Amino acid sequence: MTARKTEERVKAGILVTGTEVLTATIRDENGPWLSERLAELGVELVVIMVVADRPADLLAALEHMKASGIDLIITTGGLGPTADDLTAEVVSGFTGRQLALDEEMESKISAILARYAASAPVNMSTEALVAANRKQAMVPEGAIALDPIGTAPGLIVPGDGPVVLVLPGPPRELRPMWAAALGQPMLRGVLDRATPLLSYRLRMFGTPESELASSLRDIEAGGVETGGLEITTCLRRGEVEIDVRYRDGAKADAEALRDALVERHAETVFSFDGTTIDEIVAGLLKDRRLALAESCSAGLLAARITSIPGASKYFAGGVVAYSNAAKADLLGVDPAAIGAHGAVSPEVAGQMASGALERFEADVAVAITGIAGPGGGTEDKPVGFVCFEAVTAEGRSESRSLVIPGGRSDIRDRSALVGMHLLRRLLS
Numbered sequence: 001m002t003a004r005k006t007e008e009r010v011k012a013g014i015l016v017t018g019t020e021v022l023t024a025t026i027r028d029e030n031g032p033w034l035s036e037r038l039a040e041l042g043v044e045l046v047v048i049m050v051v052a053d054r055p056a057d058l059l060a061a062l063e064h065m066k067a068s069g070i071d072l073i074i075t076t077g078g079l080g081p082t083a084d085d086l087t088a089e090v091v092s093g094f095t096g097r098q099l100a101l102d103e104e105m106e107s108k109i110s111a112i113l114a115r116y117a118a119s120a121p122v123n124m125s126t127e128a129l130v131a132a133n134r135k136q137a138m139v140p141e142g143a144i145a146l147d148p149i150g151t152a153p154g155l156i157v158p159g160d161g162p163v164v165l166v167l168p169g170p171p172r173e174l175r176p177m178w179a180a181a182l183g184q185p186m187l188r189g190v191l192d193r194a195t196p197l198l199s200y201r202l203r204m205f206g207t208p209e210s211e212l213a214s215s216l217r218d219i220e221a222g223g224v225e226t227g228g229l230e231i232t233t234c235l236r237r238g239e240v241e242i243d244v245r246y247r248d249g250a251k252a253d254a255e256a257l258r259d260a261l262v263e264r265h266a267e268t269v270f271s272f273d274g275t276t277i278d279e280i281v282a283g284l285l286k287d288r289r290l291a292l293a294e295s296c297s298a299g300l301l302a303a304r305i306t307s308i309p310g311a312s313k314y315f316a317g318g319v320v321a322y323s324n325a326a327k328a329d330l331l332g333v334d335p336a337a338i339g340a341h342g343a344v345s346p347e348v349a350g351q352m353a354s355g356a357l358e359r360f361e362a363d364v365a366v367a368i369t370g371i372a373g374p375g376g377g378t379e380d381k382p383v384g385f386v387c388f389e390a391v392t393a394e395g396r397s398e399s400r401s402l403v404i405p406g407g408r409s410d411i412r413d414r415s416a417l418v419g420m421h422l423l424r425r426l427l428s
Contacts, residue, residue, distance in 0.1 A: 011072075012038050022052050073164045079136065091157055137153070196248060205277070226253065228250030346387050366389070
């Protein structure tokens with residue numbers, strides 16, 4: 001049974017073209033987006049490659065994917081009217097097909113360009129535009145041309161190896177064209193061979209990756225079969241994500257792994273279905289009124305809270321009290337407490353939280369005060385030392401004092417994350 005499912009796996013590669021992507025002038029959004037779409041269809045993504053606008057590099061990447069036994073290659077970019085837009089030409093040669101003018105597509109492109117010229121702020125020659133973009137209507141023989149979203153049509157090109165789906169580079173054009181391509185029988189003939197790929201995601205906060213790796217080894221040694229599972233762990237902004245992908249035959253093993261991980265890390269697993277901490281906190285704040293008092297995080301916690309639509313229903317407001325005077329004047333912190341314990345101390349964090357709770361007439365409040373660096377640290381309170389306090393109007397509280405590693409931006413960002421999790425623990 002396992003061997004049969006292996007044979008039914010469909011493999012894909014994504015080839016991103018563009019010197020501007022390779023040099024990080026712009027960020028690739030297409031590769032990750034297409035990766036998610038392929039996973040939803042049960043297609044196994046083998047590789048994402050980024051190459052410059054050079055025909056030899058593009059062809060070498062296509063040949064490499066073909067040699068890897070890939071069933072579907074998706075290219076993005078290189079479909080414009082300029083001299084460096086060579087994807088269609090190179091794919092034509094790769095698949096052994098001649099380019100020919102598609103007169104129907106040429107007419108469609110001409111109509112698009114005529115509308116563009118009519119609305120342009122300067123006078124433009126429609127004939128010149130059509131001539132410059134005529135190359136976009138050149139289609140490999142036997143290929144399916146996909147109607148352009150901009151001016152560049154897409155292509156589905158058969159060959160003696162993988163089918164090649166050629167898509168434009170701009171995401172606003174690529175995404176609707178992907179949807180159109182899914183309705184084409186030539187592409188469906190590849191995609192429909194894929195067996196469904198199931199998955200789940202766990203999120204942890206407070207478990208080091210090394211400890212998680214040890215747990216996975218112990219779980220496997222304890223009898224849970226993981227050979228049919230694709231397990232990916234990733235430390236993302238201070239949280240550990242565990243993605244498990246599997247096919248139907250490995251469902252029991254996947255569930256056994258999840259149960260074992262939850263049992264071992266019950267204190268740190270906070271999401272069983274991929275829900276983010278921001279979404280969880282938003283749910284917990286329903287029918288509550290939240291206030292914030294931030295120092296070193298300088299509003300980053302407030303930014304996370306308000307990143308969820310509807311935050312105005314529960315977020316009363318916050319104070320960025322950076323100076324000692326601001327802590328005293330805006331939050332009512334006793335200057336004597338600052339003098340005795342320092343602005344970065346559990347005592348001051350507690351008074352900041354109480355002050356925010358009172359001034360905003362809130363049901364719950366969180367305070368953060370710390371040393372973000374690069375200077376200002378001492379032996380007792382090094383750079384990265386941050387104090388947190390979360391309190392409710394009923395008198396319940398959660399507090400933490402810890403040293404957060406990393407540079408200034410890491411410390412500030414992680415402080416906001418700890419504040420979110422402190423809220424979760426207090427309200428759960």
